[in-house]
Amino acid sequence: MAAVDLTTHPGHLARRLQQAHHLLWNTMVSEEITSPQFAVLNTLVAEPGLDQRTVGERVGLDRSTVAEVISRLTRRGLLDKVRDPQDGRRFLLRLTDDGVRTHRKLTVRTARMNQVFLAPLSAEEQTVFFDLILRVADAAEGLRNPAEPLVTQA
Amino acid sequence: MAAVDLTTHPGHLARRLQQAHHLLWNTMVSEEITSPQFAVLNTLVAEPGLDQRTVGERVGLDRSTVAEVISRLTRRGLLDKVRDPQDGRRFLLRLTDDGVRTHRKLTVRTARMNQVFLAPLSAEEQTVFFDLILRVADAAEGLRNPAEPLVTQA
DNA sequence: GGCTGTTAATCAGGGCACTGATTATTTCAG
DNA sequence: CTGAAATAATCAGTGCCCTGATTAACAGCC
Numbered sequence: 001m002a003a004v005d006l007t008t009h010p011g012h013l014a015r016r017l018q019q020a021h022h023l024l025w026n027t028m029v030s031e032e033i034t035s036p037q038f039a040v041l042n043t044l045v046a047e048p049g050l051d052q053r054t055v056g057e058r059v060g061l062d063r064s065t066v067a068e069v070i071s072r073l074t075r076r077g078l079l080d081k082v083r084d085p086q087d088g089r090r091f092l093l094r095l096t097d098d099g100v101r102t103h104r105k106l107t108v109r110t111a112r113m114n115q116v117f118l119a120p121l122s123a124e125e126q127t128v129f130f131d132l133i134l135r136v137a138d139a140a141e142g143l144r145n146p147a148e149p150l151v152t153q154a
Numbered sequence: 155m156a157a158v159d160l161t162t163h164p165g166h167l168a169r170r171l172q173q174a175h176h177l178l179w180n181t182m183v184s185e186e187i188t189s190p191q192f193a194v195l196n197t198l199v200a201e202p203g204l205d206q207r208t209v210g211e212r213v214g215l216d217r218s219t220v221a222e223v224i225s226r227l228t229r230r231g232l233l234d235k236v237r238d239p240q241d242g243r244r245f246l247l248r249l250t251d252d253g254v255r256t257h258r259k260l261t262v263r264t265a266r267m268n269q270v271f272l273a274p275l276s277a278e279e280q281t282v283f284f285d286l287i288l289r290v291a292d293a294a295e296g297l298r299n300p301a302e303p304l305v306t307q308a
Numbered sequence: 309g310g311c312t313g314t315t316a317a318t319c320a321g322g323g324c325a326c327t328g329a330t331t332a333t334t335t336c337a338g
Numbered sequence: 339c340t341g342a343a344a345t346a347a348t349c350a351g352t353g354c355c356c357t358g359a360t361t362a363a364c365a366g367c368c
Contacts, residue, residue, distance in 0.1 A: 140174030
């Protein structure tokens with residue numbers, strides 16, 4: 001008898017927001033390339049030659065997920081993986097020509113989709129929307145790595 | 155050369171927000187019961203005897219996902235499934251005593267977690283946060299079913 | 309009664325996301 | 339130089355999430 005109103009639960013709202021986004025992405029951007037895959041491509045356009053771990057850090061994907069995403073992109077020929085001659089643990093990642101083309105094409109469509117997605121909000125509201133979400137997400141991520149104590153006494 | 159700033163992409167932000175939430179949920183609420191599972195329990199506290207499809211509608215889970223979530227809750231003995239004598243296609247869902255107890259316990263913890271999660275925002279900002287996300291999500295969901303028999307405000 | 313269409317649930321298949329354990333390589337202390 | 343800690347990547351296991359196809363049951367129409 002003590003049911004809660006889920007519309008005041010940020011986690012629930014975040015999930016619904018993501019689902020709504022997924023729906024729109026699928027219809028307006030691509031059924032092949034997903035949003036996380038696009039994020040990886042985008043990062044490698046900006047910084048070619050990153051390793052897997054760093055890519056994950058940039059786009060907010062953990063080590064396992066980023067490995068799967070990269071393996072899919074590689075399988076589709078959008079990405080090249082080369083062993084780092086300087087450090088045999090690492091793979092250096094780089095877009096193929098096809099990867100670059102795909103990124104360019106999706107960038108346009110993504111911009112269009114974002115417009116539709118955010119259409120219910122005024123320009124000022126959109127700014128607030130980004131700001132609030134970013135602040136909440138950043139703060140929660142900060143809780144994971146509490147300020148590293150410089151003087152360690154473990 | 156034409157990399158995009160992902161912090162102005164609502165889909166990317168939604169994903170990051172959900173990940174941050176997941177992290178906090180795991181540490182502050184439960185490692186056993188997930189947020190979607192809690193949403194299902196919560197719905198059945200409010201409306202016992204719903205069928206699977208309706209539960210999915212209430213919490214925003216599609217038919218396949220809701221089936222998995224319910225099967226997990228049933229396996230843990232938090233939920234009972236009974237064939238509807240009125241309609242042999244349906245299963246009627248109801249919490250067990252253990253399910254009710256679990257829901258009660260998690261309700262308290264969830265409230266605490268939400269406070270921590272939203273702490274970076276002032277009270278007014280929290281209201282805006284809910285409002286903006288809800289409006290965007292609702293609008294996008296509305297695009298899926300263009301012409302529904304709208305119940306325009308009673 | 310039988311046809312047809314709809315609906316609840318399941319199944320097959322793909323992708324995202326996390327944790328904990330393992331492997332290979334590098335780095336650093338002694 | 340050598341063994342121990344750290345690091346990049348992979349693997350195993352679980353759970354969420356979606357679409358499209360299938361199965362079983364209901365409902366209306368002739």
